Amino acid sequence: MNQNQQLFAAAQKHIPGGVNSPVRAFGSVGGTPRFFKKGLGAYVWDVDDQRYIDYVGSWGPLILGHTHPDVLEAVIAAAKNGMSFGAPTAAEVELADLICEMLPSIEQVRLVSSGTEATMSAIRLARGFTGRDKLVKFEGCYHGHADSLLVKAGSGLLTFSNPSSAGVPASVAADTLVLPYNDVAALEELFAEMGEQIAAIIVEPIAGNMNMVQASPEFVQAMRKLTENHGAVLIYDEVMTGFRVNLQCTQGLHGVKPDLTCLGKVVGGGMPLAAFGGRSDIMAKLAPLGPVYQAGTLSGNPVAVAAGLATLKIIREDDFFNRLSIQTKKLCDGLIQVAKETNTIFVAQSVGGMFGFYFSKNIPQSFVDVMNSDRTRFNAFFHGMLNKGIYLAPSAFEAGFVSAAHSDQDILDTLEAARSVFLEIK
Numbered sequence: 001m002n003q004n005q006q007l008f009a010a011a012q013k014h015i016p017g018g019v020n021s022p023v024r025a026f027g028s029v030g031g032t033p034r035f036f037k038k039g040l041g042a043y044v045w046d047v048d049d050q051r052y053i054d055y056v057g058s059w060g061p062l063i064l065g066h067t068h069p070d071v072l073e074a075v076i077a078a079a080k081n082g083m084s085f086g087a088p089t090a091a092e093v094e095l096a097d098l099i100c101e102m103l104p105s106i107e108q109v110r111l112v113s114s115g116t117e118a119t120m121s122a123i124r125l126a127r128g129f130t131g132r133d134k135l136v137k138f139e140g141c142y143h144g145h146a147d148s149l150l151v152k153a154g155s156g157l158l159t160f161s162n163p164s165s166a167g168v169p170a171s172v173a174a175d176t177l178v179l180p181y182n183d184v185a186a187l188e189e190l191f192a193e194m195g196e197q198i199a200a201i202i203v204e205p206i207a208g209n210m211n212m213v214q215a216s217p218e219f220v221q222a223m224r225k226l227t228e229n230h231g232a233v234l235i236y237d238e239v240m241t242g243f244r245v246n247l248q249c250t251q252g253l254h255g256v257k258p259d260l261t262c263l264g265k266v267v268g269g270g271m272p273l274a275a276f277g278g279r280s281d282i283m284a285k286l287a288p289l290g291p292v293y294q295a296g297t298l299s300g301n302p303v304a305v306a307a308g309l310a311t312l313k314i315i316r317e318d319d320f321f322n323r324l325s326i327q328t329k330k331l332c333d334g335l336i337q338v339a340k341e342t343n344t345i346f347v348a349q350s351v352g353g354m355f356g357f358y359f360s361k362n363i364p365q366s367f368v369d370v371m372n373s374d375r376t377r378f379n380a381f382f383h384g385m386l387n388k389g390i391y392l393a394p395s396a397f398e399a400g401f402v403s404a405a406h407s408d409q410d411i412l413d414t415l416e417a418a419r420s421v422f423l424e425i426k
């Protein structure tokens with residue numbers, strides 16, 4: 001047994017499944033998860049000293065690559081002044097100001113510690129603001145693991161939804177309505193039927209938890225118009241896409257102002273930090289100003305805030321997103337080209353520093369489309385690439401990420417590996 005295998009066996013003694021978050025276990029691709037001991041720029045090293053080009057980047061936060069010197073310096077400086085106070089600090093005011101300056105839809109913002117907390121709190125706030133209970137979400141979107149979000153569609157459009165996890169009460173699931181992504185007609189039908197009961201729509205405006213699927217312009221417009229017309233709150237879950245696809249996030253690309261936005265991942269620069277914010281009349285309902293309760297011992301943690309601030313300052317520099325987008329597109333265009341040369345059925349797309357690739361003929365528009373891609377081939381590709389030192393997300397239902405540290409040579413090495421793996425798995 002190598003070190004990874006030994007550690008994975010040892011981990012299972014006291015950690016359920018050997019991991020602290022399920023997708024890390026390689027459940028859908030099989031094999032032994034890699035235990036990492038070091039990251040630098042675009043690379044990670046596992047406990048067997050194997051180096052990988054990393055396209056996961058801790059599932060999105062590491063837009064500058066691993067251990068960026070400025071972020072590291074900011075974190076060390078903050079930690080030396082105290083790890084946590086549970087009281088206000090100047091740095092969290094600076095971060096709130098910066099988020100509101102960068103995202104015009106956010107007038108007020110509250111910092112929390114995880115994306116799950118951000119979405120859970122935004123939903124409670126939307127319900128408190130509207131005095132309504134029903135929540136609309138879309139199949140294939142992931143918004144963290146709060147009870148009301150671990151729900152799958154029932155058998156018909158207006159039938160009750162079912163919990164997608166044990167432990168979620170059916171009574172909680174009943175208030176969440178699940179519709180297919182990009183289905184304007186279904187959304188219109190639902191609002192016509194029960195629009196006055198709906199507190200909020202929550203959506204990943206570019207979905208990154210069913211591989212990568214983009215909302216169509218018609219779908220984006222319909223969500224905005226229907227929520228406006230029926231007095232419901234539009235929540236953009238930009239935990240993954242925020243400061244990852246564009247400096248103004250997806251809402252900048254769509255030219256749409258959501259009522260509330262959830263941020264996470266990049267905004268914390270690799271530390272546990274997330275946020276939710278939006279219209280000040282809605283945010284005013286939050287405690288201590290208003291009746292909607294929300295709190296956190298480590299919220300706005302000074303070390304996490306330092307990492308977030310240092311990261312945002314760098315990505316705001318001239319040309320940062322332009323360069324990152326070009327680099328990510330180079331990877332996707334290269335993969336498409338190599339697939340063509342090896343007669344592999346394959347498509348890929350990117351927005352900013354986020355990408356998706358699929359063993360299918362067309363770019364997917366919904367969860368069902370992603371389900372219909374060739375996942376057996378994905379698993380073979382994943383392991384082939386892993387063996388060649390390329391670390392991709394261990395599931396066909398995850399997006400990929402390029403960082404500012406990925407060089408032209410890294411992309412060329414990745415394409416070289418992909419060429420031989422495409423041939424191997426034919």
Ligand SMILES: *Cc1c(COP(=O)(O)O)cnc(C)c1O
Nearest residue numbers: 114115116142143144237239240
């Ligand atoms: C990662 C993610 C979350 C959950 O964030 P955690 O920090 O893992 O709790 C929520 N929504 C989206 C879109 C995400 O990608």
